[in-house]
Amino acid sequence: MAQKVKLLATAAMGLESVVAQELKNLGYQDLQVENGKVLFEAETSAIARCNLWLRTADRLKVVVGEFKATTFDELFEQTKALDWERYIPEDGRFPVNGKSVKSTLYSVSDCQAIVKKSVAEKLKQKHGIASRMEETGAMYKIEVALLKDKATLTIDSSGSGLHKRGYRTGQGDAPLKETLAAALVQLTNWKPDYPLVDLFCGSGTILIEAALIGQNIAPGFNREFASESWELVSDKEWNAAFEEAESLANYDQPLDITGTDLNPKMIEIAKQNAIEAGLADLITWKQMESSDFKPSKPNGYLISNPPYGERMSDRESVEKMYRQLGETMRDHPSWSSYIITSHEGFEKLFGAKATKKRKLFNGFIKVDYYQYFGKHIR
Missing domain, CATH: 3.30.2130.30 (VC0802-like)
Known part of the structure; x- marks a missing residue:
């Protein structure tokens, strides 16, 4: 038994x-x-x-x-x-x-x-x-x-923390933990057949996690765990778990995922991380200003962890960026926006009250996850 x-x-x-x-x-x-x-x-x-x-x-x-x-x-x-x-x-x-x-x-x-x-x-x-x-x-x-x-x-039983998926070759100054990035995607009602964009992609974590979710790839597939060498869990159980993960992955699922960032160095890091995760062809990366974003398709999703403006020197440019983002998204009402930030004035700057708001922590920083549901065009 x-x-x-x-x-x-x-x-x-x-x-x-x-x-x-x-x-x-x-x-x-x-x-x-x-x-x-x-x-x-x-x-x-x-x-x-x-x-x-x-x-x-x-x-x-x-x-x-x-x-x-x-x-x-x-x-x-x-x-x-x-x-x-x-x-x-x-x-x-x-x-x-x-x-x-x-x-x-x-x-x-x-x-x-x-x-x-x-x-x-x-x-x-x-x-x-x-x-x-x-x-x-x-x-x-x-x-x-x-x-x-x-x-x-x-x-x-894990060994290294479960956020260590094994694909991160590089990161920026304030990287988002893979586990939180995956949660940000799972707290939306994005489906793999909808466009998905991150305008502040940094090292690409949100979009890499979204691509793994989109193709139903087990996040721990490319790493090792402490319990793999335990007598308590048999080799047969481990083999069965890996076989199940392989059989449930849907590598043929097409995805429309785009990551942009102002910093060309971050775009290179994001590309490398996506290659390491085995998702090189699934995500498009572009170096550009968030204000230049103009959605070309309806019913898309924006999931982003933009700068918070916590340093006074950045505050003005960050607030200007939030305003521009709000204007862009208002012009595309079929799009849903999901933004995580510690800036308490975000809704006012974005120009709309969030449909839903959820309290989270990004590391030790208390943040809110602002969720704006788009009116999908059928």
Whole structure:
């Protein structure tokens, strides 16, 4: 019978519901959505499938156990009571990192040391080892997270964060994380047969993510994961997940995607990144001013992360650009506009109230995602 595990997909603030929807689309039910995470139970094959397919989650972790701990003794004993031997083999490497928020046990370094010692004792006992653990095998990165005295112990199955798709050869000064870029696309109702434009494409992340979504290519297809070398997830499960991803990709889906930027260096970087992602022929890149944009087809979508004008020296030119953009889009009412910015006066400058607005974070910057729905021409 297939083994079940408890899994935790971590998410940036504001993206939890997007991650939950992705998990539902993958066929996982009974999801528990909390701040910064989505919890669910599934068979071990989900570790392979979710790492390959989740576009907007940061990491996928296996939950080993949860309990209340207000003393170091409690932390040690309850950690030791968990079935670590189910997950970590005799030669497994298991570094421990931690975090503590509003908890009695606030010294993270002490919590890490205690969990490390406790797990080592349990594994030595179960694997019949008298001396020190070798730790020469696969990586099982443990995290002890304390929140209001509740300890959650997890093992990271992803390795590098899931935003690292493996295609980014270069980036600009303030790159948009791939997971957020994918969320910006998924929060629109763009379909692959509609034109899509990003007038401030930077290193091309939004459009590369859109092309992967448009052709239903699994975002993790070209990278490796820590759990690929775990005994818990069989080679058969990994092979099945990769075969499923290959069979579901629709490489014949035509796309009308264009990226423009004022900086020719960024256009070169975007081109290189698209080549690395295997999408070289699917996206058109142009160096131009956003004010020169004139849509030639109806029912298009503009998804952009323009400059925010956070530095006073840039503010005037950024505000002028927002006004021009609003004028252009008003002349093309069948187009939908989706703009992410931290500028609180955006709607006034753009000249219209957004149909919908969503609070998000771009790194540590609080931003709004302004959504203007076009009136599609049939």
